[in-house]
Amino acid sequence: MTEVTVIGLGEMGAALAAAFLDGGHAVTVWNRTPEKADPLVAKGARRADDVRGAVAASELVVVSVKGNDSALALLESADLDGRTVLNMTDGTSAEARRVAAEVTARGAAYLHGQIMTIAPGVGHPDAVVFFGGRAEVYERHAPVLALLGGRGTLVSDDPGVPTLYGMAVHGTMWGTLNGFLHAAALLTDAGLEVERFLEHADASMSALVSFLPSLAQEVDRGEYAVPFGALQHHLPSVEDLVRESGDRGVDTEFPTSTLDLVRRAVAEGHATDSYSRLVEHFRGR
Ligand SMILES: NC(=O)c1ccc[n+]([C@@H]2O[C@H](COP(=O)([O-])OP(=O)(O)OC[C@H]3O[C@@H](n4cnc5c(N)ncnc54)[C@H](OP(=O)(O)O)[C@@H]3O)[C@@H](O)[C@H]2O)c1
Structure with missing residues (x-):
């Protein structure tokens, strides 16, 4: 079992976390409004008390919130060294590159993920996900990432390309x-x-x-x-x-x-x- 953390449990983040759980992975979750974690905790997820604890729990940290400024602000308190941050927060290509630069400067590997389906489509064999980042990082996590959609591909080593x-x-x-x-x-x-x-x-x-x-x-x-x-x-x-x-x-x-x-x-x-x-x-x- 691989450990995965999901930060942000809105419509999309909750669906991502559920897909990891359904795939048999140990999942740690955190959301600003804690009650949104309840259904996932009932399904077996572990609730983290804060972002710092959520990031510490897993090597792969998935972020899905509204806006990349929020994503960056949330990660500020965490020790990112040795982590892989998969940011699935929508925004512009420049924002994705900015998050990538800040996260990698703090010792983490970075992948950007652009999911091309609505929440109920997460995990579907036809669901498309565009990933951007270094190939070896993508390959390392490929089996877990495949749970998000059957049509996931690494489209570029540039983290701005998936959003484009x-x-x-x-x-x-x-x-x-x-x-x-x-x-x-x-x-x-x-x-x-x-x-x-x-x-x-x-x-x-x-x-x-x-x-x-x-x-x-x-x-x-x-x-x-x-x-x-x-x-x-x-x-x-x-x-x-x-x-x-x-x-x-x-x-x-x-x-x-x-x-x-x-x-x-x-x-x-x-x-x-x-x-x-x-x-x-x-x-x-
Ligand atoms: N929903 C979809 O079908 C869909 C499809 C493709 C892509 N996406 C992308 O997925 C991302 C998440 O969307 P969503 O649909 O899940 O949105 P959502 O249901 O509106 O949920 C927003 C999430 O962001 C969190 N959040 C917002 N501002 C925050 C802040 N300042 N600090 C901490 N947390 C904050 C919210 O926390 P609270 O619960 O505490 O408010 C919630 O977890 C977005 O980039 C969206 O464009 C969504």
């Missing part, structure tokens, strides 16, 4: 969801059922995801010229979407922002480039 990967997924998700919900507003305004639309448009919608690797390749190479489907062909379609939305009194702000981007790129001489050319706009250069 997480943001890239979420950013894509919000853009896609906004586009879909705008489309749903348009369809329902016309009295059409969205579910029925999806039945018919299934292949078109699935093709959107299969399109991403070619966009990724164009962006990575900085080569945007394409023989077909260039920005000049997107332009009239986006114009139609804005006009249809306007005619119906459906929101035009969302598709107009897309129209502005495409029009500008075309006006700047990129009419025959792929849609991926717009990454230059998002880069802010």
